[in-house]
Amino acid sequence: MSLTNKQYRLAARPVGVPKDSDWEFTTEPVPEIGAGDVLVKNHYASLDPAMRGWMNEGRSYIPPVKIGAVMRAGTVGEVIASNSPDIKVGEFVSGMLGIQQYGKAAAKELTKVDPNLAPIENYLGGLGMPGLTAYFGLLDVGAVKEGDTVLVSGAAGAVGSIVGQIAKIKGARAVGIAGGAEKCAYVVDELGFDACLDYKSDSFKQDLKEPLKTGVDVYFDNVGGEILDIALARINRHARIVICGAISQYNNTTPMRGPQNYINLLVHHARMEGFVVFDYVTRYGEGVQDLATWYREGKLKLRNQIETGIGNFPSVLLKLFKGENTGKLLLKVVED
Amino acid sequence: MSLTNKQYRLAARPVGVPKDSDWEFTTEPVPEIGAGDVLVKNHYASLDPAMRGWMNEGRSYIPPVKIGAVMRAGTVGEVIASNSPDIKVGEFVSGMLGIQQYGKAAAKELTKVDPNLAPIENYLGGLGMPGLTAYFGLLDVGAVKEGDTVLVSGAAGAVGSIVGQIAKIKGARAVGIAGGAEKCAYVVDELGFDACLDYKSDSFKQDLKEPLKTGVDVYFDNVGGEILDIALARINRHARIVICGAISQYNNTTPMRGPQNYINLLVHHARMEGFVVFDYVTRYGEGVQDLATWYREGKLKLRNQIETGIGNFPSVLLKLFKGENTGKLLLKVVED
Numbered sequence: 248m249s250l251t252n253k254q255y256r257l258a259a260r261p262v263g264v265p266k267d268s269d270w271e272f273t274t275e276p277v278p279e280i281g282a283g284d285v286l287v288k289n290h291y292a293s294l295d296p297a298m299r300g301w302m303n304e305g306r307s308y309i310p311p312v313k314i315g316a317v318m319r320a321g322t323v324g325e326v327i328a329s330n331s332p333d334i335k336v337g338e339f340v341s342g343m344l345g346i347q348q349y350g351k352a353a354a355k356e357l358t359k360v361d362p363n364l365a366p367i368e369n370y371l372g373g374l375g376m377p378g379l380t381a382y383f384g385l386l387d388v389g390a391v392k393e394g395d396t397v398l399v400s401g402a403a404g405a406v407g408s409i410v411g412q413i414a415k416i417k418g419a420r421a422v423g424i425a426g427g428a429e430k431c432a433y434v435v436d437e438l439g440f441d442a443c444l445d446y447k448s449d450s451f452k453q454d455l456k457e458p459l460k461t462g463v464d465v466y467f468d469n470v471g472g473e474i475l476d477i478a479l480a481r482i483n484r485h486a487r488i489v490i491c492g493a494i495s496q497y498n499n500t501t502p503m504r505g506p507q508n509y510i511n512l513l514v515h516h517a518r519m520e521g522f523v524v525f526d527y528v529t530r531y532g533e534g535v536q537d538l539a540t541w542y543r544e545g546k547l548k549l550r551n552q553i554e555t556g557i558g559n560f561p562s563v564l565l566k567l568f569k570g571e572n573t574g575k576l577l578l579k580v581v582e583d
Numbered sequence: 584m585s586l587t588n589k590q591y592r593l594a595a596r597p598v599g600v601p602k603d604s605d606w607e608f609t610t611e612p613v614p615e616i617g618a619g620d621v622l623v624k625n626h627y628a629s630l631d632p633a634m635r636g637w638m639n640e641g642r643s644y645i646p647p648v649k650i651g652a653v654m655r656a657g658t659v660g661e662v663i664a665s666n667s668p669d670i671k672v673g674e675f676v677s678g679m680l681g682i683q684q685y686g687k688a689a690a691k692e693l694t695k696v697d698p699n700l701a702p703i704e705n706y707l708g709g710l711g712m713p714g715l716t717a718y719f720g721l722l723d724v725g726a727v728k729e730g731d732t733v734l735v736s737g738a739a740g741a742v743g744s745i746v747g748q749i750a751k752i753k754g755a756r757a758v759g760i761a762g763g764a765e766k767c768a769y770v771v772d773e774l775g776f777d778a779c780l781d782y783k784s785d786s787f788k789q790d791l792k793e794p795l796k797t798g799v800d801v802y803f804d805n806v807g808g809e810i811l812d813i814a815l816a817r818i819n820r821h822a823r824i825v826i827c828g829a830i831s832q833y834n835n836t837t838p839m840r841g842p843q844n845y846i847n848l849l850v851h852h853a854r855m856e857g858f859v860v861f862d863y864v865t866r867y868g869e870g871v872q873d874l875a876t877w878y879r880e881g882k883l884k885l886r887n888q889i890e891t892g893i894g895n896f897p898s899v900l901l902k903l904f905k906g907e908n909t910g911k912l913l914l915k916v917v918e919d
Contacts, residue, residue: 306850307850308849308850308851471846476841490845490846490848490849491849492849493846493849496846502843503843503844503846504841504843505812505840505841505842505843505844505845506841506842506845507838507839507840507841508839508841509826509841509842509845509855509857510807510826510829510832510839510857511857512826512855512856512857513644513826513827513828513829513857513858513859514642514643514644514857514859515644515857516856516857516858516859516862517856517857518854518855518856518857519845519848519854519855519856520848520852520853520854520855521845521846521847521848521849521850521851521852521853521854522849522852523849523850523852526852
């Protein structure tokens with residue numbers, strides 16, 4: 248084979264917003280595969296807020312990406328060579344093969360996906376990690392129940408858009424927070440949330456009074472910062488605050504802002520609990536099954552925002568932090 | 584009767600540390616009692632950090648003390664008149680009769696206490712609200728289990744001193760945080776904690792490394808502020824952070840400091856949960872029974888710091904916020 252493999256490698260640990268010089272764009276031969284390995288031609292890479300955390304040094308739920316390594320990312324693609332009896336050439340798989348056009352992995356590190364059930368890019372979105380994050384975060388950590396008011400930030404994003412839809416499926420009220428009128432219209436009109444509040448609007452703090460007049464039972468937080476405090480100010484007794492992310496704080500060069508209103512946890516006997524989707528790895532099957540069923544039944548609507556060209560990776564990643572995505576942000580890395 | 588009743592009434596809502604002018608020291612006749620009422624000669628009043636919160640305007644778990652009202656406080660004293668068949672003259676009762684020498688209440692609002700089991704002042708401490716706060720906070724909210732490392736701030740205080748002792752009774756390790764070498768010695772030598780860290784020491788951050796080298800499973804927070812962040816930095820997977828109080832922040836004139844390290848809840852799938860002891864009113868009997876049993880068996884040591892003279896109330900209250908108490912702070916309001 249004379250194929251070449253374009254890749255993005257981490258060149259430096261970013262301070263604040265990642266700069267072009269934090270990346271190295273490399274080209275190398277497609278790798279040889281060993282016994283039990285599978286070679287995958289990646290079609291799409293998943294761009295996720297969590298990637299910003301993986302670029303930092305220090306103790307976290309997974310090790311940081313090493314300087315010089317291909318940037319970690321979820322991927323979906325087609326098997327083009329296999330030394331494993333479990334996965335055949337021509338099958339489609341998802342995995343964590345990183346920002347590159349070809350990747351290899353042991354068969355057991357890959358998950359087969361069914362292109363007949365859904366377009367393969369959905370296995371990086373609503374039928375993949377973001378969907379599972381919404382699923383376990385809302386149902387297990389948030390313990391949502393019928394009649395609850397669920398507030399979710401990042402409501403037009405990959406995770407938030409699914410949180411609200413699952414809330415509705417479970418008989419709860421869903422109130423979203425998103426940036427801009429267009430995203431809010433999408434959240435209400437297309438996804439069926441009961442309301443959506445535009446945090447960029449001057450009347451934001453006024454606007455949330457009516458939809459939250461009976462308080463918040465579950466707040467699913469993707470953003471942190473001031474919005475977390477606004478939510479904490481309106482919690483009900485025994486409320487659950489689900490800490491899924493804090494995208495407003497990831498590029499800070501000053502210390503993270505802590506929630507001043509945390510003392511409301513005491514006043515209302517409420518709890519704040521964090522998680523990452525990897526905590527639920529043994530239960531992914533259960534989650535995918537429910538998500539796929541709701542998708543087939545038309546109860547779960549999925550939208551992907553597909554950007555094209557591996558060479559655009561550094562700028563496309565920043566769309567997440569500028570709020571320039573609606574639905575799941577993906578990078579198409581396969582060349583037509 | 585020609586008895587007079589000295590009282591402290593709230594004159595103004597304090598800004599920051601309560602000043603003398605925030606109080607009015609009044610004298611009035613001892614009240615008449617109506618049908619079903621009981622008249623109590625208060626012996627001791629309980630001084631608690633929560634009282635600072637009750638002085639503020641605004642929505643909380645109980646209404647604020649009204650301007651002009653007798654300051655709310657837990658009390659224990661002797662019944663000197665009764666219009667109730669349920670409580671007899673000469674019996675001892677605890678209640679919330681406030682900072683005054685005599686108080687009346689309906690019999691059902693009072694709890695009889697047994698002066699033969701323990702000196703009556705203990706019913707405002709380890710066998711009363713602070714004891715119950717420690718009990719339900721550690722066992723129910725904190726869900727402590729054998730082998731856990733329990734970290735507690737305010738470890739020499741009314742609640743913290745009991746939290747660590749219950750942790751030991753339940754087979755956990757108890758590590759305290761207190762202000763000053765003397766308090767730390769008391770916590771370790773008299774109460775049996777495994778270690779105690781002096782937060783006023785220059786080497787505090789260094790000192791906590793060894794006793795917390797296996798991380799924190801339960802952090803029982805009485806203080807908030809920087810110490811909450813220090814604890815969050817060392818939590819283990821599935822840790823429980825019990826929010827009981829935030830005494831370091833109660834007299835702030837600037838916004839409360841939120842815990843910057845709350846994002847560690849996500850990294851470690853941990854939770855932070857708040858409560859007040861009143862949440863457990865239906866289970867007080869269970870708690871008092873266990874606490875009294877441990878006290879009788881010598882497993883639970885109780886210390887009260889008794890200050891004298893109702894006229895000293897304003898300055899004695901401030902000892903809580905200056906860290907000038909070891910064990911339960913009480914004001915003896917009965918005159919010999």
